[in-house]
Amino acid sequence: MSEKEIYREITRYIDGDLSKEEVENLWAQFVDNPEYYKWFETELHLRDLAKKASESNIHSIHSDSEHDTPESFWKSSTGWILAVAAAVLISFGLQFFSTGDTIIYHPDSISQIDLNEMSGSDILRSEGDVSQTMDIEINRALASAYQDDPDGAIRKFRALLLQDPDPQQKARMELNLGILYYNMADYEQAKVFFESVTMTEAMNKFFTEKAWWFLGNAYLNLEMLEEAREAVNNAYTSGGRYVDPALSLLNKLDEELGNESAQTEAEMSEN
Numbered sequence: 001m002s003e004k005e006i007y008r009e010i011t012r013y014i015d016g017d018l019s020k021e022e023v024e025n026l027w028a029q030f031v032d033n034p035e036y037y038k039w040f041e042t043e044l045h046l047r048d049l050a051k052k053a054s055e056s057n058i059h060s061i062h063s064d065s066e067h068d069t070p071e072s073f074w075k076s077s078t079g080w081i082l083a084v085a086a087a088v089l090i091s092f093g094l095q096f097f098s099t100g101d102t103i104i105y106h107p108d109s110i111s112q113i114d115l116n117e118m119s120g121s122d123i124l125r126s127e128g129d130v131s132q133t134m135d136i137e138i139n140r141a142l143a144s145a146y147q148d149d150p151d152g153a154i155r156k157f158r159a160l161l162l163q164d165p166d167p168q169q170k171a172r173m174e175l176n177l178g179i180l181y182y183n184m185a186d187y188e189q190a191k192v193f194f195e196s197v198t199m200t201e202a203m204n205k206f207f208t209e210k211a212w213w214f215l216g217n218a219y220l221n222l223e224m225l226e227e228a229r230e231a232v233n234n235a236y237t238s239g240g241r242y243v244d245p246a247l248s249l250l251n252k253l254d255e256e257l258g259n260e261s262a263q264t265e266a267e268m269s270e271n
Helices: 003-014 020-032 034-055 070-092 129-146 150-161 167-183 187-198 205-221 225-237 243-257 262-270
Strands: none
Touching: 003 020, 003 034, 020 034, 020 129, 034 129, 129 150, 129 167, 150 167, 167 187, 167 205, 187 205, 205 225, 205 243, 225 243
């Protein structure tokens, strides 16, 4: 399905013109392509703003030009302006306000993990009805996260963990739970799930590398510097896409711990 067709399906969905099967297909697209879900959210916001603008008669053809003073314009436009401001704030994220003033982030840690780093399941696998049902439920829980319902997603993932998932399904759910808890600044819970993922043998090295990188940042926010260095070093030695940020963080950690820099170690190993 092309992007143009996806957008047309999104507008039909909002208008209530999709069948149940078409809705399920569209949500499958949202799970596989989080950017499509962002289009959906944007379209909803735009329609909501347009409706509010219409209701407040911001550009009403019935307005009396004699009363169109700056003060009256401000009063009539306040709701619309606030709505736009709210949409802008949402787009940047409100996690720094919602987690409370007591949360202290380590300055060298990542503040949030992109939800695109979460892992869905391949519902096309043919390993039996039970396994496929579990995969579908994992993707539904993932959709809850994309719908800005982290608590709902956490409840679903934790419930699924109790239903005897296979090792790959378990690793995917634990990575997702670690990410959700990390973004809620619950680093202790995030640590537990990331640690479990790093011990799995069911996933490829790039999946485990990601878990090591996130675990290192969770340790960092818990002031567990030695453990953070070990986890970040594991991500660095995996040789994947976290090599550069991991090396940078290793050097900062070594400076903080008073160790020989990771850059020097790397250069010595090459000689």
